[in-house]
Amino acid sequence: MSHIVGIDLGTTNSLVAYMDGRIPRVIVGPDGSKLVPSVISFEDGRPVIGERAKARRITRVKSTVYSVKRFMGKGIEDLSSDLAYLPFHISGNEQEIVRIKVAERDYTPPELSAMILRELKTRAEIFFGETVTKAVITVPAYFNDAQRQATKDAGKLAGLEVLRIVNEPTAACLAYGLQQRHDGIVAVYDLGGGTFDISILKLKDGIFEVLSTSGDTMLGGDDLDYGLMELILNEVEATGGQGLRSRAEVLERVRTAAEEAKVALSEAEETEIVIEGEGLGSDLDYRRLLTRAEFEALVGDLVQKTVRPCLQALEDARLTPEEIDEVLLVGCSTRVPMVRRTVAETFGREPHGELNPEEVVALGAAIQADILAGNNQELLLLDITPLSLGIETMGGVVSTLIPRNTTIPTRATEAFTTFLDGQVNVEIHVLQGERELARDCRSLARFTLRGIAPQPAGVPRIEVTFHIDANGILDVTARDQRSGKAQTIEVAPSYGLTEDEVERMLKDSIEHAEADLSTRLLIETRSEADTILNATARALATDEVEIPAEERSAIEEAVSRLEEAKAGLDHRRLRDEIERLNAATRPLAERIMDAALQAALKDRPFSEILDS
Amino acid sequence: MAYSDKVIDHYKNPRNVGSFSKSEQGVGTGIVGAPECGDVMKLQIKVNEKTEVIEEARFKTFGCGSAIASSSLITEWVKGKSIEEALAIKNTEIVSELSLPPVKIHCSVLAEDAIKAAIADYKKKTDQAGNETHGHHRDQ
Amino acid sequence: MATIETNKHTDHLCWSCYQPTGGKPFCPDCATILPVPPQSNYFSILGLDAKRMSLEPERLEEAFYALSRQVHPDHYQSRSPKERQIAEERAAVVNVAYRTLRDPIARTEYLLELETSSPQEHRDQPPAELLSQLIEIEEIVEAYRGSAGAERGALKDFLKEVHRSLEARREATETELHEAFELWDRLVAEEGSEEAKASLLKRLRELLHHRSYLTTTIRDLSAALAGEPRPGS
Numbered sequence: 001m002s003h004i005v006g007i008d009l010g011t012t013n014s015l016v017a018y019m020d021g022r023i024p025r026v027i028v029g030p031d032g033s034k035l036v037p038s039v040i041s042f043e044d045g046r047p048v049i050g051e052r053a054k055a056r057r058i059t060r061v062k063s064t065v066y067s068v069k070r071f072m073g074k075g076i077e078d079l080s081s082d083l084a085y086l087p088f089h090i091s092g093n094e095q096e097i098v099r100i101k102v103a104e105r106d107y108t109p110p111e112l113s114a115m116i117l118r119e120l121k122t123r124a125e126i127f128f129g130e131t132v133t134k135a136v137i138t139v140p141a142y143f144n145d146a147q148r149q150a151t152k153d154a155g156k157l158a159g160l161e162v163l164r165i166v167n168e169p170t171a172a173c174l175a176y177g178l179q180q181r182h183d184g185i186v187a188v189y190d191l192g193g194g195t196f197d198i199s200i201l202k203l204k205d206g207i208f209e210v211l212s213t214s215g216d217t218m219l220g221g222d223d224l225d226y227g228l229m230e231l232i233l234n235e236v237e238a239t240g241g242q243g244l245r246s247r248a249e250v251l252e253r254v255r256t257a258a259e260e261a262k263v264a265l266s267e268a269e270e271t272e273i274v275i276e277g278e279g280l281g282s283d284l285d286y287r288r289l290l291t292r293a294e295f296e297a298l299v300g301d302l303v304q305k306t307v308r309p310c311l312q313a314l315e316d317a318r319l320t321p322e323e324i325d326e327v328l329l330v331g332c333s334t335r336v337p338m339v340r341r342t343v344a345e346t347f348g349r350e351p352h353g354e355l356n357p358e359e360v361v362a363l364g365a366a367i368q369a370d371i372l373a374g375n376n377q378e379l380l381l382l383d384i385t386p387l388s389l390g391i392e393t394m395g396g397v398v399s400t401l402i403p404r405n406t407t408i409p410t411r412a413t414e415a416f417t418t419f420l421d422g423q424v425n426v427e428i429h430v431l432q433g434e435r436e437l438a439r440d441c442r443s444l445a446r447f448t449l450r451g452i453a454p455q456p457a458g459v460p461r462i463e464v465t466f467h468i469d470a471n472g473i474l475d476v477t478a479r480d481q482r483s484g485k486a487q488t489i490e491v492a493p494s495y496g497l498t499e500d501e502v503e504r505m506l507k508d509s510i511e512h513a514e515a516d517l518s519t520r521l522l523i524e525t526r527s528e529a530d531t532i533l534n535a536t537a538r539a540l541a542t543d544e545v546e547i548p549a550e551e552r553s554a555i556e557e558a559v560s561r562l563e564e565a566k567a568g569l570d571h572r573r574l575r576d577e578i579e580r581l582n583a584a585t586r587p588l589a590e591r592i593m594d595a596a597l598q599a600a601l602k603d604r605p606f607s608e609i610l611d612s
Numbered sequence: 613m614a615y616s617d618k619v620i621d622h623y624k625n626p627r628n629v630g631s632f633s634k635s636e637q638g639v640g641t642g643i644v645g646a647p648e649c650g651d652v653m654k655l656q657i658k659v660n661e662k663t664e665v666i667e668e669a670r671f672k673t674f675g676c677g678s679a680i681a682s683s684s685l686i687t688e689w690v691k692g693k694s695i696e697e698a699l700a701i702k703n704t705e706i707v708s709e710l711s712l713p714p715v716k717i718h719c720s721v722l723a724e725d726a727i728k729a730a731i732a733d734y735k736k737k738t739d740q741a742g743n744e745t746h747g748h749h750r751d752q
Numbered sequence: 753m754a755t756i757e758t759n760k761h762t763d764h765l766c767w768s769c770y771q772p773t774g775g776k777p778f779c780p781d782c783a784t785i786l787p788v789p790p791q792s793n794y795f796s797i798l799g800l801d802a803k804r805m806s807l808e809p810e811r812l813e814e815a816f817y818a819l820s821r822q823v824h825p826d827h828y829q830s831r832s833p834k835e836r837q838i839a840e841e842r843a844a845v846v847n848v849a850y851r852t853l854r855d856p857i858a859r860t861e862y863l864l865e866l867e868t869s870s871p872q873e874h875r876d877q878p879p880a881e882l883l884s885q886l887i888e889i890e891e892i893v894e895a896y897r898g899s900a901g902a903e904r905g906a907l908k909d910f911l912k913e914v915h916r917s918l919e920a921r922r923e924a925t926e927t928e929l930h931e932a933f934e935l936w937d938r939l940v941a942e943e944g945s946e947e948a949k950a951s952l953l954k955r956l957r958e959l960l961h962h963r964s965y966l967t968t969t970i971r972d973l974s975a976a977l978a979g980e981p982r983p984g985s
Contacts, residue, residue: 163829207817372829380824382847394715395681406851409825409844416714419682425711436676436983448711458720469840470825631891643883647961650968654887674890675968 004134004163004373005124006171006365009113009151011069011220012193012332014038015359016120017366018127019375024175024363027127030567035358036123038193039066040115042103049119058256058279061087061248063103067222068116070194071098071109072154073146081218085226085255087248095443097497110150110497111505114157121158122522122569129523135160136369138361140195141167142215142386144432145444145474152473153497157505163372165471168192169199170210170383171364172330176355177203178367178379184325185211187313189343189351190361191306192331194220198310200317200324209382212316212405214309219302221262221333227298228258228290232273236286244280253279265292266335296338303342310346316405327351332358382407385472391464392429392438394419401466404434408472413465415481422454426462428478428487449478451485522571529566529578533559536585544599545591551584558584626684630670632656640734642726646718651675653683655726659695659734666690666698671726679719686723695731764789767834777823777842785823785838793866794849803863803940805933809854816850856929857963860956863936867953882962886969889914893976908977915973918966925963932956 006017006024013035017026026034031051041053041064048056056064065088071079076092083090091106092098099106117137124132137160139151148165155162169188176186183204190197197215201208232254233244244250257275264271275286296303314321329351333339343351370376384407390400393416401412418426426449433441452460461481468474479486497505536559540552547555558581565577631654632639638659645652655671669687673679690698765772766779766786773779775789775796788797795802798815821827823846828839852858892914896907932955939949975983 164826204817207820209817368826371826374827374830377821377827380821380826382820382824392713393678393719394713395678397676397678399676399678399716407847409840410847410851411841411844412848415717417717417720419712419715419720420708420710423708423710423712425709426714427711429713458715458717458724461717462714464714467844470843643878643880643887645878645883645961645965647964650964650966652883652886652890652965652968672887672890674886674972 002130002134003124003128003132004136004369005120005132006362006367006369007117007120007135007137008168008171008362008365009069009116009120009137009139009154010038010192010361011067011195011222012038013358014116014120015362016124017359017362018124019366019370024178024366024370026359026362027123029123030126030569036116036119037066038068038116039064040068040102040112041065045103047115049116058249058252061252065100065102065107065112067194068100068109068112070218070222071100072113073144073148073150074098074109078218081223081226084245085229085251087251108497110154110157110502113151113154117154117158117160119569121160126523126526126569129527133159133161134163134369136164136166136365136372137162138166138168138171138365140190140192140215140217141169141197141199141210141213142195142217143167144217144387144442145389145472146442147217148472150497152471153502156502162471164368165473166365166368166381167197167199167210167213167383167386167472168361169197169213169328169330170201170208170381171362171368172328172355172360173199173201173203173208174364174367174379174381175360176326176328176352177208179355185319185323186326186328187310187324187347188328188330189306189310189334190215190330191333191339192220193333194218194222196220196306196309198306198313200313200319206378207380207382209407210384210405211319212313213384213386214313214316215386216305216309219305220331223302224262224299224333224336225255225258227302228262228295229254231298232258232275232286232288235288236275236280236282239284241280241282247281250280261290262295262336265290265295266337268292292337299336300338303336303338306339307342307346321347321349324349328355328360329353330355330357330360383470383472384408385410385468387432387442388434389430389432389444389466389468389474390441391416391476392427392431396438398431398433398436398438398441401464402468406468408468409470411465411467413463416462416464417458418452418455418460418462419457421457423457423460424452424454425450426452426478428464428476430474430476444474445476445489447476447478447487447489449480449485449487451483452480453482455482522569522574525571525574525578526566529562529574532578532581532585533562536581539585539588539592542592544595545588547588551588555581555584555588622681622684622688626680628668628670628684628687629672629680631672632658632668632670637661638734638738640730640732640737642729642731642733644722644725644729646675646679646716646722648718649676649678649716651677651679651719651722653679653722653726655683655687655723655730657690657695657698657727657730657734661738664695666693666695669730671723673722678716679722682715682719683723683726686727690727695734698727699731777819785828785835785842787838788842788845794852794862797845797849798853800853803866803936805859805863805936806930807853807859812850812854816846819846856926856933857960860929860960864953864957864960867949879958879962879965882965886965889918889969890972893972896976897982911973911977915970915977918970918973922963922966922970925959925966929956929959932959 003018008015015026015034017024028034036050037054039053040047040049041056041060053064070082075095076098077094089101090098097108099108121132135155137151137155139148151165152162169190173186173188186201186203188199195217196219199213200211202211236244253275257273261271261273270289270291273288273290277283277285280286324347327343327347327349334357371379384405385402386404388400388404389402390398393399401414402410428449429446430444431438431441432444435441463479463481465477466474475488477486477488562577562581565574634641638661640657642655651673652675653671653673657666658668660667669690671683671687673683766782766784768784769779769782771779771781773786777786779786823839823842825836825839825843828836852862896911899907932952936952971983
């Protein structure tokens with residue numbers, strides 16, 4: 001059976017994991033690293049992803065994009081806090097999917113995420129030596145329907161069948177549960193690069209029942225960086241720096257410096273921030289000592305913002321902090337000491353610190369993939385929908401059909417009626433969120449049920465049914481009981497791609513077909529490279545023929561170039577290097593053949609040799 | 613479509629929210645509830661005791677507030693109607709192409725129930741008043 | 753009674769091997785997962801005694817976990833689309849059944865739904881006295897929102913007291929509800945008269961309604977005392 005991989009598609013870093021028997025493992029890439037920075041940069045029109053793209057953030061600002069996850073399923077009106085600090089050009093009308101301009105072309109967030117997913121897919125394919133088409137992808141638990149759909153679309157665009165969208169804290173808890181194997185109540189505090197989740201789970205005999213979840217999909221390490229960026233920008237401006245905020249390169253340098261300082265302060269009590277004047281378009285370097293206390297004063301409010309969702313999740317689970325048996329920390333931002341302290345204060349205990357907060361989500365995704373593959377009947381995840389779902393009723397009030405924290409899959413039906421006499425159309429406006437008024441909730445979809453049998457107001461019965469599948473994705477049906485007229489939509493969210501758009505993108509994407517082909521070529525070429533490298537190693541070790549120093553060094557250079565090419569993902573370059581090594585070793589190979597032939601001739605009659 | 617415009621307007625700007633003093637002459641008060649979502653509504657009418665015409669109406673709802681639009685519309689509608697007409701709230705035969713959000717079933721009846729209760733209260737009050745004045749009959 | 757009838761319709765033959773199923777989640781013959789029979793109810797779905805109202809949360813959870821292991825779509829990913837769809841539906845029903853029955857209020861609503869053919873037939877007289885009291889309290893809450901100075905302080909103290917007493921009344925309805933559950937279970941076990949059942953159901957309905965009205969006012973009161981706007985406005 002083909003492999004199903006587990007993917008953690010993160011704001012900052014992404015990972016792909018698999019099950020090695022009963023043990024989940026993160027796949028190490030050709031570069032020796034487990035983390036793929038979620039950065040995309042265009043080089044001659046082709047996307048490069050990961051470390052190489054990250055290195056281009058400053059040098060190729062206009063061709064490079066990152067933190068795409070924050071834009072998934074969002075409209076331009078949701079992004080005000082990011083726009084000030086991100087060097088991208090973002091466009092889009094209200095209630096419409098946003099587009100990000102990179103290398104002079106507009107991309108939707110799912111298209112960009114798909115490029116990261118494709119990179120992960122390729123990594124896995126190289127690792128397994130075969131194609132990978134199925135995946136479990138994780139999302140923040142507090143992602144709404146639009147954000148989940150966008151993630152699914154990204155998977156599809158990357159040529160992956162997304163078997164399941166799993167909530168990140170739940171995945172983390174699976175990995176923890178597999179390792180620890182004891183029952184109890186676990187709180188998972190997940191502060192990533194761009195999102196915050198808190199989930200409370202009950203573990204019992206292999207069942208992982210999510211009791212409640214809460215969070216903020218616009219709160220993460222990026223926001224801590226913004227706080228620090230604001231300080232730096234203000235200080236540079238105070239010394240006469242002008243027009244900094246509109247210059248992408250400057251923002252990028254400031255951002256990098258802020259990020260580095262934040263990371264440094266997780267270990268050290270103080271750190272020096274240095275930005276060369278050149279990067280700021282100034283004669284003066286920016287230089288400043290930042291203490292941890294100063295940093296904490298800057299970001300304290302942001303960290304404090306995670307407390308309320310924690311209390312809400314406890315209340316929804318009808319639990320007190322004392323009833324929590326273990327608190328897990330997940331996500332890169334939980335390395336910040338102030339975050340750890342806040343968690344300890346909120347839950348009245350030290351959090352569990354043995355997990356690698358950056359890998360645990362991907363590991364959990366791999367476990368869930370294994371469950372879906374039918375390899376594990378012991379474990380079962382009972383996940384929930386994080387946000388209430390309902391429709392707008394007359395008066396602008398939301399009528400909830402499925403309350404938050406309902407175990408999925410689930411279904412709910414409620415009967416409604418008309419407002420006017422003879423009303424033949426009813427507008428169904430599907431909403432997600434906890435507020436009472438429609439205008440304060442997230443609009444997921446709108447459709448009109450037409451052809452209702454005309455009757456006095458209040459008489460018709462219009463049945464509205466919500467169904468949420470195991471992925472947390474919703475479809476809605478409205479049906480007039482009398483006329484039997486019904487309309488169903490799989491909620492294609494206001495901020496998402498329509499199915500047609502996804503199909504078109506798939507077709508349009510010649511790159512996609514090419515990427516698949518190049519993956520296959522890469523896999524084949526790599527194995528060819530291995531064969532020739534092995535043969536060369538044997539040839540160089542031989543004592544049957546002499547190898548002049550010059551020839552040896554030429555071969556050794558070709559070997560090291562080929563090894564380097566093998567670590568990369570470019571099959572064309574790999575092919576060229578194979579040819580180069582072939583050429584370099586040809587005289588040697590011929591001499592060895594000759595020597596072998598002569599040796600054979602020496603000991604055996606000529607006729608025998610001819611026969612063999 | 614004037615009718616539709618009016619509906620939309622009531623939906624956006626509910627009218628006649630408030631109350632009269634219960635003891636005021638000619639005021640009938642109806643208090644009803646929708647237990648499904650805990651809605652409580654008070655609807656009052658002020659009746660001209662000579663003509664038995666409803667001169668004004670006021671309402672207040674507590675709870676989910678879904679009934680506000682229909683209450684606003686119905687209080688507007690009963691103004692100028694005799695209490696007999698108001699009791700016979702009848703469905704006009706307008707086929708409306710207007711696409712509006714749906715209504716919770718129990719909300720759709722709340723305002724109507726409230727009008728009926730207010731009229732019943734008014735009648736009870738005037739009957740009592742009649743009895744207290746020793747069977748004095750009102751002029752027709 | 754909404755229980756499962758066997759062998760009456762094709763619904764109760766296995767869709768895969770056409771053997772009678774006896775309303776079980778899996779075909780006794782070929783072990784294929786079966787759709788939820790149309791006549792079943794949440795009690796039967798969770799394998800509980802019909803309409804038993806006093807339920808132990810631990811037992812309920814056990815039943816829920818055991819069923820989830822059997823029907824959750826995660827374990828059907830590699831099966832046929834039809835089996836996968838049935839598992840999705842069954843798991844959804846199991847989830848809704850558990851959610852409904854574990855909560856005493858939702859459980860009562862569900863019992864009333866099962867026992868009452870049409871909700872319209874049972875439009876009870878509103879509890880006039882309670883509603884008038886609540887309207888009066890709501891009007892004081894409005895006055896409090898618009899008040900200032902010494903008046904505000906006095907109103908606040910008064911409303912706090914009202915808040916406490918309403919909470920106590922709501923708690924009392926919950927205690928009564930649990931007492932009524934025991935009565936109900938006894939009536940069902942001893943096959944009590946229909947009249948006795950009907951009057952107990954009426955009592956249950958009243959308790960739910962009172963609780964629902966009290967909740968609205970308690971919510972408005974809490975918001976006002978916390979200085980938050982009226983919910984929903």
